[in-house]
Amino acid sequence: MTQERSSIDVADDYRDSHATRGGNYDKILAETPFDAYMANFEDEYLRKIVPDYFPDGVPRYLDFACGTARITSTVSSFARESFGVDISESMLEQARRKCPHVRFVHADITREAPQLGKFSLITSFRFFGNAQQELRQAVLKRLSDMLEPGGLFIINSHRNPNSLATLLGSLTGLKHDLDLTFPKLTALLASFGLKIVHTRPIGFWMYRARMMGDARYPSPKALRLEARFSSPFWTPWAPDAIVVARKQS
Numbered sequence: 629m630t631q632e633r634s635s636i637d638v639a640d641d642y643r644d645s646h647a648t649r650g651g652n653y654d655k656i657l658a659e660t661p662f663d664a665y666m667a668n669f670e671d672e673y674l675r676k677i678v679p680d681y682f683p684d685g686v687p688r689y690l691d692f693a694c695g696t697a698r699i700t701s702t703v704s705s706f707a708r709e710s711f712g713v714d715i716s717e718s719m720l721e722q723a724r725r726k727c728p729h730v731r732f733v734h735a736d737i738t739r740e741a742p743q744l745g746k747f748s749l750i751t752s753f754r755f756f757g758n759a760q761q762e763l764r765q766a767v768l769k770r771l772s773d774m775l776e777p778g779g780l781f782i783i784n785s786h787r788n789p790n791s792l793a794t795l796l797g798s799l800t801g802l803k804h805d806l807d808l809t810f811p812k813l814t815a816l817l818a819s820f821g822l823k824i825v826h827t828r829p830i831g832f833w834m835y836r837a838r839m840m841g842d843a844r845y846p847s848p849k850a851l852r853l854e855a856r857f858s859s860p861f862w863t864p865w866a867p868d869a870i871v872v873a874r875k876q877s
Contacts, residue, residue: 642759643715643736646695650718653696662831665843666868669830669854670753670784671702673870677828678706681780681872682749690747692771693755694732697723703751703782704730711744713737738766746776756816757787757808764808764816772820777877781822784870785813791867792835810864813871822873829866832857840867 646653657663678686686707691700694712696719704710704727712732714720720732735742750771756764775781788794789806797804808816814824833853834840844850863869 640760642755642763645758646716646719648716648718650696650716650720650722653719654698654722657698661843662834662840662867665840665845665850666784666786666830667698668845670699670868670870673828673830674699674702674782677782677826677870677872678703678749682706686749688745688747688749690744690750690774692737692750692752692767694723695719695754697726697730697732699751699753700730701726703749707749711747713742713744737770738763741770744774746779747774748776748779749782750775750779751782753784754786756783756813757785757806761807768816768820768822772822772875775875777875779875781817781873781875782870783873784868785810785827785863785866786868788865788867788869790865792832792865793837793840793867795865796835797837810869817871817873821876823876824871824873826872827860827863828870829857829860829862830854830868830870832862832866834867 657667687709689703689707689710691703691712694700694714697712700710700712700723710730712723712730713735714723715736717734720734723732733742733744759767771781787806787808788810789804790809794804794806817824834843
């Protein structure tokens with residue numbers, strides 16, 4: 629079976645997909661088992677990864693496509709100055725309620741360039757696996773310009789067409805619109821001067837859609853299997869992964 633898809637995932641032009649969904653986005657995420665599973669493990673791993681790379685705190689942090697501040701609320705606790713950017717005003721309304729200490733900006737950075745300066749850390753979650761290739765490239769061009777040399781870019785690689793569940797589903801003739809494999813993502817980042825330095829796979833062991841539908845966090849089984857398949861080796865076949873890339877000087 630293919631990966632589960634929630635109703636918050638995809639549009640022909642991803643710019644249009646979340647314009648009015650701020651009011652129910654968090655609820656839908658929480659009620660979709662695998663989305664909630666990914667979100668919980670992403671939060672857990674980010675709380676370990678960010679301090680490891682920034683033991684003295686993050687000087688300036690930007691969350692792109694921040695949505696309702698799910699990732700912003702986690703990472704901004706390690707930053708001295710935090711910003712969020714999103715194209716959806718309804719999402720930003722929720723974000724501002726959650727994180728009043730963060731400066732949120734309503735903008736499409738592919739069409740306008742808000743003057744926010746340079747950042748030592750930029751995150752972007754649930755964006756690249758959903759967006760069309762042209763939009764990915766346009767966004768990365770802007771974000772790479774906003775990232776300091778040596779700065780970190782942390783994203784998630786989700787909706788991977790080479791995940792076990794999707795590959796097995798393809799063998800049975802099931803169709804999907806997924807295209808961002810891990811090798812393709814690696815090449816895309818490299819084309820904008822971003823070199824992957826660390827990955828943390830999530831959900832590699834889930835080879836059936838039913839498993840994703842029954843995903844629970846933190847169950848003893850999930851904790852055991854996530855620990856067993858924590859090596860970056862499994863990232864190309866995991867349905868989700870945290871990806872850390874560094875901007876080359």
